[in-house]
Amino acid sequence: MNLDERGYVACIQQGYDAWQTGDDYTGLCWFQQACLLWLDELDHDGVSLSETACSLIFLQMTHLLDTLEHGDISSATDLIGHTLLPSLKGGLLHDLIHS
Numbered sequence: 001m002n003l004d005e006r007g008y009v010a011c012i013q014q015g016y017d018a019w020q021t022g023d024d025y026t027g028l029c030w031f032q033q034a035c036l037l038w039l040d041e042l043d044h045d046g047v048s049l050s051e052t053a054c055s056l057i058f059l060q061m062t063h064l065l066d067t068l069e070h071g072d073i074s075s076a077t078d079l080i081g082h083t084l085l086p087s088l089k090g091g092l093l094h095d096l097i098h099s
Contacts, residue, residue, distance in 0.1 A: 008038040009088045019077045060084060
């Protein structure tokens with residue numbers, strides 16, 4: 001994995017792409033990197049999430065984790081590709097954080 005200055009959305013996209021091709025280990029590595037970059041960005045920006053943003057993230061991630069716990073990687077991949085990535089790429093999370 002290239003650990004250059006990729007944004008967390010790009011890392012999620014890389015993880016999603018890896019999962020789509022059946023490379024679970026690489027996908028997991030990219031998702032872990034995305035989490036670290038996102039937390040680092042929040043820490044350095046000095047912003048805090050609004051209650052609305054926290055609720056949205058919590059609900060999406062809870063649904064995703066429940067799907068993964070039931071062993072349904074296909075549905076989890078769909079959730080990432082059709083819910084999480086479009087929200088992040090559309091700036092929804094950024095708008096909620098900075099509102």
